Amino acid sequence: MFPPCLRLRPRTMHALPICAAAVVIALAGAGAAQATWSTSGSTTASVVSGMVGVSQSGFDQLAIDYSANVLSRVKPITITNGNVPATYTAVLGVASASSFASAVTVRTWLAAASTCVAGVSIPAGATTGTWTTGTQLIDTLDAGESASYCVSTTLPSAGVAAYAGQSLTGQLKLSAAVGTSAWTIAVPTVTARQALPDTTAPPTPGRPCIVSVTDASVTMQWNAPESGTLTYKIYRGTVFVGQTTATTFTDTGLSVGTTYSYTISASDLVPNESLRSSAAVTTTDGMPSPSQWYQVKNGTLCVAGGSASGDALTLQVCDPAAAGQRWQYDTSRYSNRYSIYSQIAPSLVWDRNGAVARTKTYNSSDVDQQWAGSTAGDGRYSFSNGSDGACLYAPAATTGTQLKLQTCSSSAAQKFVLTRVG
Numbered sequence: 001m002f003p004p005c006l007r008l009r010p011r012t013m014h015a016l017p018i019c020a021a022a023v024v025i026a027l028a029g030a031g032a033a034q035a036t037w038s039t040s041g042s043t044t045a046s047v048v049s050g051m052v053g054v055s056q057s058g059f060d061q062l063a064i065d066y067s068a069n070v071l072s073r074v075k076p077i078t079i080t081n082g083n084v085p086a087t088y089t090a091v092l093g094v095a096s097a098s099s100f101a102s103a104v105t106v107r108t109w110l111a112a113a114s115t116c117v118a119g120v121s122i123p124a125g126a127t128t129g130t131w132t133t134g135t136q137l138i139d140t141l142d143a144g145e146s147a148s149y150c151v152s153t154t155l156p157s158a159g160v161a162a163y164a165g166q167s168l169t170g171q172l173k174l175s176a177a178v179g180t181s182a183w184t185i186a187v188p189t190v191t192a193r194q195a196l197p198d199t200t201a202p203p204t205p206g207r208p209c210i211v212s213v214t215d216a217s218v219t220m221q222w223n224a225p226e227s228g229t230l231t232y233k234i235y236r237g238t239v240f241v242g243q244t245t246a247t248t249f250t251d252t253g254l255s256v257g258t259t260y261s262y263t264i265s266a267s268d269l270v271p272n273e274s275l276r277s278s279a280a281v282t283t284t285d286g287m288p289s290p291s292q293w294y295q296v297k298n299g300t301l302c303v304a305g306g307s308a309s310g311d312a313l314t315l316q317v318c319d320p321a322a323a324g325q326r327w328q329y330d331t332s333r334y335s336n337r338y339s340i341y342s343q344i345a346p347s348l349v350w351d352r353n354g355a356v357a358r359t360k361t362y363n364s365s366d367v368d369q370q371w372a373g374s375t376a377g378d379g380r381y382s383f384s385n386g387s388d389g390a391c392l393y394a395p396a397a398t399t400g401t402q403l404k405l406q407t408c409s410s411s412a413a414q415k416f417v418l419t420r421v422g
Helices: 099-103
Strands: 004-007 020-028 032-040 047-057 072-081 086-094 105-110 127-130 135-141 146-154 166-178 180-196 209-213 218-221 231-236 239-244 248-251 259-267 280-283 294-298 301-304 314-317 327-330 339-342 348-353 356-361 371-375 380-385 391-393 404-406 416-420
Touching (some): 072 086, 072 135, 072 166, 099 166, 127 135, 135 146, 231 248, 248 259, 294 327, 356 404
Antiparallel strands (some): 047 072, 072 146, 086 135, 086 166, 105 146, 218 248, 231 239, 259 280, 294 301, 294 416, 301 314, 327 339, 339 348, 371 380, 380 391, 380 416, 391 404
Protein backbone atom coordinates (compact mmCIF):
# COMPACT_ATOMS: atom_id res chain seq x y z
CA MET A 1 0.00 0.00 0.00
CA PHE A 2 2.76 2.45 0.89
CA PRO A 3 5.79 3.21 -1.29
CA PRO A 4 8.71 2.18 0.98
CA CYS A 5 11.82 4.16 1.66
CA LEU A 6 14.14 1.49 3.14
CA ARG A 7 17.74 1.76 4.27
CA LEU A 8 19.38 -1.45 5.52
CA ARG A 9 22.75 -2.21 6.99
CA PRO A 10 24.28 -5.62 7.88
CA ARG A 11 23.99 -6.59 11.51
CA THR A 12 25.94 -9.22 13.51
CA MET A 13 23.57 -11.10 15.74
CA HIS A 14 24.73 -12.85 18.94
CA ALA A 15 22.67 -15.61 20.45
CA LEU A 16 21.97 -15.28 24.16
CA PRO A 17 20.65 -18.02 26.42
CA ILE A 18 17.29 -16.66 27.53
CA CYS A 19 15.35 -18.08 30.43
CA ALA A 20 12.79 -15.26 30.65
CA ALA A 21 11.98 -11.93 29.01
CA ALA A 22 9.88 -9.00 30.20
CA VAL A 23 8.73 -5.86 28.38
CA VAL A 24 7.30 -2.76 30.06
CA ILE A 25 6.07 0.00 27.69
CA ALA A 26 5.94 3.63 28.79
CA LEU A 27 5.00 6.54 26.49
CA ALA A 28 7.05 9.68 26.97
CA GLY A 29 5.41 12.86 25.67
CA ALA A 30 3.81 13.62 22.35
CA GLY A 31 6.91 12.98 20.26
CA ALA A 32 8.63 9.98 21.81
CA ALA A 33 7.95 6.50 23.17
CA GLN A 34 10.08 4.12 25.21
CA ALA A 35 9.92 0.49 26.31
CA THR A 36 12.11 -0.92 29.08
CA TRP A 37 13.25 -4.49 28.52
CA SER A 38 15.65 -6.99 30.09
CA THR A 39 16.94 -10.52 29.45
CA SER A 40 18.57 -12.95 31.85
CA GLY A 41 20.64 -16.01 30.89
CA SER A 42 20.68 -18.06 34.10
CA THR A 43 20.60 -17.64 37.83
CA THR A 44 24.28 -16.79 37.76
CA ALA A 45 24.33 -14.70 34.56
CA SER A 46 24.32 -10.93 34.63
CA VAL A 47 21.18 -9.06 33.51
CA VAL A 48 21.40 -7.23 30.21
CA SER A 49 19.09 -4.14 30.25
CA GLY A 50 18.22 -1.43 27.75
CA MET A 51 15.58 1.12 26.73
CA VAL A 52 13.67 0.92 23.44
CA GLY A 53 12.79 4.45 22.43
CA VAL A 54 12.05 6.52 19.35
CA SER A 55 11.09 10.14 18.77
CA GLN A 56 10.56 12.57 15.91
CA SER A 57 10.85 16.31 15.41
CA GLY A 58 9.83 18.66 12.64
CA PHE A 59 6.57 17.18 11.34
CA ASP A 60 4.47 20.03 12.75
CA GLN A 61 6.50 22.46 10.61
CA LEU A 62 4.75 21.10 7.52
CA ALA A 63 1.72 23.23 8.45
CA ILE A 64 1.03 25.79 5.73
CA ASP A 65 -1.59 28.04 4.19
CA TYR A 66 -1.21 27.60 0.44
CA SER A 67 -1.89 30.47 -1.94
CA ALA A 68 -1.38 31.35 -5.59
CA ASN A 69 2.11 32.55 -4.61
CA VAL A 70 2.96 29.79 -2.11
CA LEU A 71 2.36 26.32 -3.55
CA SER A 72 4.91 24.16 -1.71
CA ARG A 73 6.41 23.42 1.68
CA VAL A 74 9.79 21.73 2.35
CA LYS A 75 10.78 20.81 5.90
CA PRO A 76 13.01 18.18 7.56
CA ILE A 77 11.73 15.39 9.79
CA THR A 78 14.28 13.84 12.12
CA ILE A 79 13.72 10.43 13.71
CA THR A 80 15.91 9.65 16.72
CA ASN A 81 16.39 6.19 18.22
CA GLY A 82 16.73 5.31 21.91
CA ASN A 83 19.66 3.54 23.54
CA VAL A 84 19.24 0.11 21.93
CA PRO A 85 19.24 -0.73 18.20
CA ALA A 86 15.70 -0.72 16.81
CA THR A 87 13.77 -0.62 13.55
CA TYR A 88 11.31 2.23 13.16
CA THR A 89 8.30 2.61 10.89
CA ALA A 90 7.03 6.11 10.08
CA VAL A 91 3.76 6.45 8.17
CA LEU A 92 2.81 9.83 6.70
CA GLY A 93 -0.88 10.08 5.89
CA VAL A 94 -4.01 12.13 6.39
CA ALA A 95 -6.63 12.06 9.12
CA SER A 96 -9.50 12.14 6.62
CA ALA A 97 -9.26 11.50 2.88
CA SER A 98 -10.47 14.25 0.56
CA SER A 99 -9.97 15.47 -2.99
CA PHE A 100 -7.77 18.24 -1.59
CA ALA A 101 -5.58 15.68 0.25
CA SER A 102 -5.31 13.68 -2.98
CA ALA A 103 -4.24 16.78 -4.91
CA VAL A 104 -1.23 17.54 -2.68
CA THR A 105 1.89 15.65 -3.78
CA VAL A 106 4.13 14.40 -0.94
CA ARG A 107 7.78 13.55 -1.67
CA THR A 108 10.33 12.23 0.84
CA TRP A 109 14.04 11.44 0.66
CA LEU A 110 16.91 10.86 3.07
CA ALA A 111 19.03 14.00 3.41
CA ALA A 112 20.79 16.22 5.88
CA ALA A 113 18.20 18.37 7.68
CA SER A 114 20.05 21.56 6.73
CA THR A 115 19.39 20.91 3.04
CA CYS A 116 15.60 20.72 3.41
CA VAL A 117 14.84 24.26 2.33
CA ALA A 118 12.51 25.92 -0.17
CA GLY A 119 13.74 25.50 -3.74
CA VAL A 120 15.81 22.41 -3.00
CA SER A 121 16.31 20.09 -5.96
CA ILE A 122 14.24 16.96 -5.42
CA PRO A 123 16.24 13.82 -6.27
CA ALA A 124 14.92 11.41 -8.88
CA GLY A 125 14.76 8.61 -6.31
CA ALA A 126 12.47 10.48 -3.91
CA THR A 127 9.46 8.53 -2.71
CA THR A 128 6.37 10.14 -4.23
CA GLY A 129 2.73 9.91 -3.20
CA THR A 130 -0.07 12.09 -1.85
CA TRP A 131 -1.47 12.68 1.60
CA THR A 132 -4.25 10.23 0.72
CA THR A 133 -2.07 7.38 -0.61
CA GLY A 134 0.38 7.84 2.25
CA THR A 135 4.14 7.25 2.54
CA GLN A 136 5.89 4.63 4.68
CA LEU A 137 9.48 5.10 5.90
CA ILE A 138 11.35 2.13 7.42
CA ASP A 139 14.91 1.95 8.72
CA THR A 140 17.04 0.39 11.45
CA LEU A 141 19.05 2.69 13.69
CA ASP A 142 21.83 2.05 16.17
CA ALA A 143 21.52 3.23 19.75
CA GLY A 144 21.20 7.02 19.81
CA GLU A 145 21.35 7.29 16.02
CA SER A 146 19.14 9.66 13.99
CA ALA A 147 17.83 9.72 10.43
CA SER A 148 16.64 12.86 8.65
CA TYR A 149 14.24 13.10 5.74
CA CYS A 150 13.28 16.01 3.58
CA VAL A 151 9.51 16.16 3.12
CA SER A 152 8.15 18.26 0.27
CA THR A 153 4.41 18.91 -0.16
CA THR A 154 3.15 20.62 -3.32
CA LEU A 155 -0.26 21.85 -4.47
CA PRO A 156 -0.57 22.22 -8.26
CA SER A 157 -1.39 25.74 -9.44
CA ALA A 158 -4.68 24.50 -10.90
CA GLY A 159 -5.75 23.55 -7.39
CA VAL A 160 -5.84 27.17 -6.19
CA ALA A 161 -9.23 27.72 -7.79
CA ALA A 162 -10.46 24.15 -7.40
CA TYR A 163 -9.84 23.73 -3.67
CA ALA A 164 -10.23 27.25 -2.25
CA GLY A 165 -11.46 27.12 1.34
CA GLN A 166 -10.44 23.48 1.94
CA SER A 167 -7.97 22.03 4.44
CA LEU A 168 -6.43 18.73 5.54
CA THR A 169 -4.78 17.36 8.66
CA GLY A 170 -1.59 15.52 7.82
CA GLN A 171 -0.43 13.03 10.42
CA LEU A 172 2.66 11.02 11.28
CA LYS A 173 2.39 7.63 12.98
CA LEU A 174 5.74 6.43 14.33
CA SER A 175 6.65 3.12 15.95
CA ALA A 176 9.81 1.11 16.72
CA ALA A 177 10.54 -2.55 17.33
CA VAL A 178 13.42 -4.64 18.66
CA GLY A 179 13.83 -8.18 17.44
CA THR A 180 10.29 -9.50 17.40
CA SER A 181 6.97 -7.67 17.41
CA ALA A 182 6.67 -8.38 21.14
CA TRP A 183 9.03 -5.46 21.73
CA THR A 184 7.17 -2.77 19.80
CA ILE A 185 6.32 0.78 20.85
CA ALA A 186 4.33 3.58 19.20
CA VAL A 187 4.64 7.34 19.49
CA PRO A 188 1.40 9.32 19.85
CA THR A 189 0.31 10.58 16.42
CA VAL A 190 1.45 14.10 15.54
CA THR A 191 -0.34 16.35 13.05
CA ALA A 192 0.18 19.31 10.73
CA ARG A 193 -2.67 21.31 9.20
CA GLN A 194 -2.45 22.39 5.58
CA ALA A 195 -5.08 24.69 4.11
CA LEU A 196 -5.93 26.75 1.07
CA PRO A 197 -7.73 29.82 2.44
CA ASP A 198 -10.44 31.29 0.25
CA THR A 199 -9.29 34.85 -0.47
CA THR A 200 -11.49 35.57 -3.49
CA ALA A 201 -14.06 38.27 -2.82
CA PRO A 202 -17.53 38.17 -4.38
CA PRO A 203 -18.18 40.39 -7.42
CA THR A 204 -18.96 44.03 -6.69
CA PRO A 205 -22.73 44.60 -6.40
CA GLY A 206 -24.43 47.01 -8.76
CA ARG A 207 -25.53 50.45 -7.61
CA PRO A 208 -28.47 50.18 -5.18
CA CYS A 209 -31.85 51.37 -6.39
CA ILE A 210 -33.74 53.81 -4.13
CA VAL A 211 -37.32 52.52 -3.90
CA SER A 212 -38.86 54.80 -1.26
CA VAL A 213 -37.99 57.93 0.72
CA THR A 214 -39.63 59.62 3.71
CA ASP A 215 -38.58 62.58 5.82
CA ALA A 216 -36.60 60.19 8.06
CA SER A 217 -35.78 57.05 6.06
CA VAL A 218 -34.47 55.70 2.76
CA THR A 219 -35.27 52.21 1.43
CA MET A 220 -33.06 50.67 -1.24
CA GLN A 221 -32.68 47.35 -3.02
CA TRP A 222 -30.16 45.66 -5.33
CA ASN A 223 -29.48 42.49 -7.29
CA ALA A 224 -27.29 39.72 -5.86
CA PRO A 225 -23.94 39.69 -7.73
CA GLU A 226 -23.69 35.87 -7.51
CA SER A 227 -25.50 32.87 -6.06
CA GLY A 228 -24.82 31.57 -2.57
CA THR A 229 -25.04 33.10 0.88
CA LEU A 230 -23.79 36.68 0.93
CA THR A 231 -23.88 39.38 3.56
CA TYR A 232 -24.28 42.94 2.32
CA LYS A 233 -22.78 45.91 4.13
CA ILE A 234 -24.44 49.28 3.65
CA TYR A 235 -22.51 52.54 3.86
CA ARG A 236 -23.99 56.04 4.16
CA GLY A 237 -21.18 58.11 2.74
CA THR A 238 -18.16 56.55 4.44
CA VAL A 239 -20.09 55.43 7.54
CA PHE A 240 -21.15 51.79 7.94
CA VAL A 241 -24.85 51.81 8.86
CA GLY A 242 -25.87 48.14 8.79
CA GLN A 243 -25.74 44.76 7.12
CA THR A 244 -28.22 42.19 5.86
CA THR A 245 -28.40 38.90 3.98
CA ALA A 246 -31.45 40.22 2.08
CA THR A 247 -31.19 42.39 -1.02
CA THR A 248 -33.09 45.29 0.50
CA PHE A 249 -32.35 47.67 3.37
CA THR A 250 -33.99 50.66 5.06
CA ASP A 251 -31.83 53.34 6.66
CA THR A 252 -33.68 55.18 9.43
CA GLY A 253 -33.13 58.06 11.83
CA LEU A 254 -32.34 60.49 9.02
CA SER A 255 -32.80 64.24 9.00
CA VAL A 256 -35.52 66.07 7.09
CA GLY A 257 -34.62 67.44 3.65
CA THR A 258 -31.08 66.04 3.74
CA THR A 259 -29.11 64.52 0.86
CA TYR A 260 -27.48 61.12 1.42
CA SER A 261 -25.21 58.87 -0.64
CA TYR A 262 -25.29 55.07 -0.34
CA THR A 263 -22.94 52.29 -1.45
CA ILE A 264 -22.97 48.56 -0.66
CA SER A 265 -20.46 45.71 -0.61
CA ALA A 266 -20.90 41.93 -0.59
CA SER A 267 -19.13 39.53 1.80
CA ASP A 268 -18.98 35.73 1.64
CA LEU A 269 -18.78 33.30 4.58
CA VAL A 270 -14.98 33.60 5.00
CA PRO A 271 -15.58 36.62 5.02
CA ASN A 272 -14.08 38.21 1.91
CA GLU A 273 -15.55 41.64 1.19
CA SER A 274 -16.01 42.99 -2.33
CA LEU A 275 -15.33 46.50 -3.47
CA ARG A 276 -18.14 48.94 -2.82
CA SER A 277 -20.73 49.64 -5.47
CA SER A 278 -21.20 52.93 -7.21
CA ALA A 279 -23.23 55.41 -5.16
CA ALA A 280 -26.96 56.02 -5.13
CA VAL A 281 -27.83 59.57 -4.07
CA THR A 282 -31.19 60.73 -2.71
CA THR A 283 -32.73 63.43 -0.52
CA THR A 284 -35.23 62.85 2.27
CA ASP A 285 -38.60 64.62 2.13
CA GLY A 286 -38.34 68.32 2.83
CA MET A 287 -41.43 68.67 5.04
CA PRO A 288 -41.83 67.06 8.46
CA SER A 289 -44.85 64.81 8.91
CA PRO A 290 -47.64 66.32 11.07
CA SER A 291 -48.10 62.96 12.83
CA GLN A 292 -44.48 62.56 13.99
CA TRP A 293 -42.25 64.09 16.66
CA TYR A 294 -38.90 65.70 15.86
CA GLN A 295 -35.80 67.01 17.54
CA VAL A 296 -34.60 70.42 16.37
CA LYS A 297 -30.83 70.69 16.52
CA ASN A 298 -28.52 73.70 16.24
CA GLY A 299 -24.94 72.49 16.01
CA THR A 300 -24.66 69.72 18.59
CA LEU A 301 -27.41 70.97 20.94
CA CYS A 302 -31.18 70.58 20.78
CA VAL A 303 -34.04 73.05 21.21
CA ALA A 304 -35.89 72.42 24.49
CA GLY A 305 -38.93 73.93 26.18
CA GLY A 306 -40.52 73.79 29.60
CA SER A 307 -43.93 72.56 30.71
CA ALA A 308 -45.36 75.97 31.64
CA SER A 309 -46.66 78.72 29.38
CA GLY A 310 -44.00 81.41 29.05
CA ASP A 311 -40.99 79.10 29.55
CA ALA A 312 -38.05 80.04 27.33
CA LEU A 313 -36.85 78.03 24.34
CA THR A 314 -33.25 77.07 25.12
CA LEU A 315 -30.44 74.88 23.82
CA GLN A 316 -29.80 71.70 25.81
CA VAL A 317 -27.79 68.51 25.47
CA CYS A 318 -29.73 66.31 23.05
CA ASP A 319 -31.83 63.51 24.52
CA PRO A 320 -34.18 61.75 22.06
CA ALA A 321 -36.32 60.51 24.96
CA ALA A 322 -36.83 63.94 26.56
CA ALA A 323 -40.42 65.13 26.00
CA GLY A 324 -39.27 68.75 26.29
CA GLN A 325 -37.11 68.26 23.16
CA ARG A 326 -39.85 66.69 21.01
CA TRP A 327 -41.77 68.93 18.63
CA GLN A 328 -44.65 68.40 16.20
CA TYR A 329 -45.45 70.50 13.14
CA ASP A 330 -49.14 71.23 12.48
CA THR A 331 -49.69 72.55 8.95
CA SER A 332 -53.49 72.26 9.02
CA ARG A 333 -54.29 75.57 10.72
CA TYR A 334 -52.58 78.09 8.48
CA SER A 335 -51.76 78.57 4.81
CA ASN A 336 -47.98 78.18 4.22
CA ARG A 337 -47.31 78.34 7.96
CA TYR A 338 -47.50 75.96 10.89
CA SER A 339 -47.68 75.73 14.64
CA ILE A 340 -44.94 73.87 16.49
CA TYR A 341 -46.30 71.87 19.45
CA SER A 342 -44.47 70.57 22.53
CA GLN A 343 -44.80 66.93 23.60
CA ILE A 344 -44.18 67.77 27.24
CA ALA A 345 -47.30 69.99 27.21
CA PRO A 346 -49.35 69.60 23.98
CA SER A 347 -51.23 72.86 24.58
CA LEU A 348 -47.96 74.81 24.31
CA VAL A 349 -46.53 76.05 21.01
CA TRP A 350 -43.54 78.10 19.92
CA ASP A 351 -44.16 81.79 20.47
CA ARG A 352 -42.36 85.07 20.02
CA ASN A 353 -42.20 87.59 22.84
CA GLY A 354 -40.39 90.58 21.40
CA ALA A 355 -36.86 89.45 20.52
CA VAL A 356 -36.96 86.22 22.52
CA ALA A 357 -38.52 82.82 21.79
CA ARG A 358 -40.62 80.87 24.25
CA THR A 359 -43.53 78.41 24.51
CA LYS A 360 -47.02 79.65 25.20
CA THR A 361 -50.57 78.32 25.32
CA TYR A 362 -51.91 78.01 21.77
CA ASN A 363 -53.97 80.91 20.40
CA SER A 364 -55.18 80.47 16.82
CA SER A 365 -55.31 84.22 16.16
CA ASP A 366 -51.83 84.99 17.53
CA VAL A 367 -49.52 85.62 14.56
CA ASP A 368 -46.49 85.37 16.89
CA GLN A 369 -47.23 81.62 17.09
CA GLN A 370 -47.11 81.11 13.34
CA TRP A 371 -43.88 79.95 11.71
CA ALA A 372 -42.59 79.29 8.21
CA GLY A 373 -39.67 77.02 7.37
CA SER A 374 -37.24 77.22 4.49
CA THR A 375 -34.38 74.91 3.59
CA ALA A 376 -31.08 75.47 1.87
CA GLY A 377 -31.30 71.98 0.36
CA ASP A 378 -28.67 70.60 2.71
CA GLY A 379 -31.05 69.52 5.47
CA ARG A 380 -30.70 72.77 7.40
CA TYR A 381 -33.82 74.83 8.12
CA SER A 382 -34.49 78.44 8.98
CA PHE A 383 -37.60 79.30 11.02
CA SER A 384 -39.15 82.71 10.33
CA ASN A 385 -41.89 84.18 12.52
CA GLY A 386 -45.26 85.15 11.08
CA SER A 387 -45.34 88.60 12.64
CA ASP A 388 -42.46 90.23 10.75
CA GLY A 389 -40.42 87.42 9.16
CA ALA A 390 -37.58 87.57 11.71
CA CYS A 391 -35.60 84.32 12.05
CA LEU A 392 -35.01 82.15 15.08
CA TYR A 393 -31.33 81.96 16.10
CA ALA A 394 -29.01 80.74 18.84
CA PRO A 395 -26.86 83.61 20.22
CA ALA A 396 -24.31 81.08 21.53
CA ALA A 397 -23.62 77.37 21.04
CA THR A 398 -23.73 76.61 24.76
CA THR A 399 -26.12 74.70 26.99
CA GLY A 400 -28.84 76.91 28.45
CA THR A 401 -28.66 79.59 25.75
CA GLN A 402 -32.08 81.18 25.18
CA LEU A 403 -33.17 81.36 21.55
CA LYS A 404 -33.96 84.76 20.07
CA LEU A 405 -35.07 86.36 16.79
CA GLN A 406 -33.19 88.59 14.38
CA THR A 407 -33.16 89.60 10.73
CA CYS A 408 -32.75 86.51 8.56
CA SER A 409 -29.29 85.78 7.14
CA SER A 410 -27.11 82.85 6.11
CA SER A 411 -25.60 82.60 9.60
CA ALA A 412 -25.14 79.09 11.00
CA ALA A 413 -26.76 80.36 14.20
CA GLN A 414 -30.06 80.48 12.25
CA LYS A 415 -29.75 76.96 10.80
CA PHE A 416 -31.47 73.97 12.39
CA VAL A 417 -31.65 70.26 11.55
CA LEU A 418 -34.86 68.26 12.05
CA THR A 419 -34.61 64.58 12.99
CA ARG A 420 -37.59 62.32 13.61
CA VAL A 421 -37.62 60.69 17.05
CA GLY A 422 -41.04 59.02 17.11
